[in-house]
Amino acid sequence: MLRWAVTFLIIALIAALFGFGGIAGASAGVAQILFFIFVALFVISLVARVVSGRS
Structure with a gap:
């Protein structure tokens, strides 16, 4: 997912x-949304790993 965010950022x-301008703004918006989704999933996976106790 991070790769898609970087791809849309480069397109923008x-x-x-x-x-x-319109295409750049839309691509930047998509890149921003994908980046925040990536960060949220990363944090959720870290919390799940800590809670489950796997190393």
Whole structure:
């Protein structure tokens, strides 16, 4: 999922470079949403690992 967030971020940067503001904004928004979903899933997996006691 982090790879998708980085991909959309790169698309947003390239679109902004060429002046496509709408596409850049949409891609940046998608990248931001995917990044926060990734962070939430990462935190949930860390908590689950601590609670279950696996090493």
